[in-house]
Every structure is written in structure tokens, then in C-alpha cells.
Amino acid sequence: MAPEEIKAAIRMRGTTLAEISRREGLTEDACRQALRRPWPRAEAAIAYCLGLAPSVLWPDRYQPRRRTARAPRRRRIES
Numbered sequence: 001m002a003p004e005e006i007k008a009a010i011r012m013r014g015t016t017l018a019e020i021s022r023r024e025g026l027t028e029d030a031c032r033q034a035l036r037r038p039w040p041r042a043e044a045a046i047a048y049c050l051g052l053a054p055s056v057l058w059p060d061r062y063q064p065r066r067r068t069a070r071a072p073r074r075r076r077i078e079s
Contacts (some may be wrong), residue, residue, distance in 0.1 A: 001058075030042040034046060043058060
């Protein structure tokens, strides 16, 4: 979701980003900052307020981890 959509949804719930931050024991602008850059604890607080998972609000931040292929192990050469 776009930051403005998230803020509108929060306002529709009758609260503000600053109130969510204070309620979670974060700095007053933590949730506002989470709209712009990754801040997992603030993202979780916003998502909880909206009844969604953080991965729904920020899918680009919560992509499934890809397993990287490992190089095959070299066998020890016995001499």
C-alpha cells in the first residue's frame, strides 16, 4: 500500500501514527518513519492497528527468502 493509503486507513480507525507509536512505547515519529523506511517494530504496530499482516502493507519489504545454491564441496585429495 502507498503511505497515503496507510495514513488514511489509520485516520479512518480514529487514531494517528503518533498515537500508535506512543502506545507501543516507540518514539513519537517511529510509525511515520516506518512509512518511508524499514522499521519492523513500527511496521508491526501499524499492521496490528489495521488488522493486517506487515507483508500485506509492505510486500517489497517482506519477500520470501530465496535459498541460494551452494557451491559443491570439494573433495579432499588424498596423497
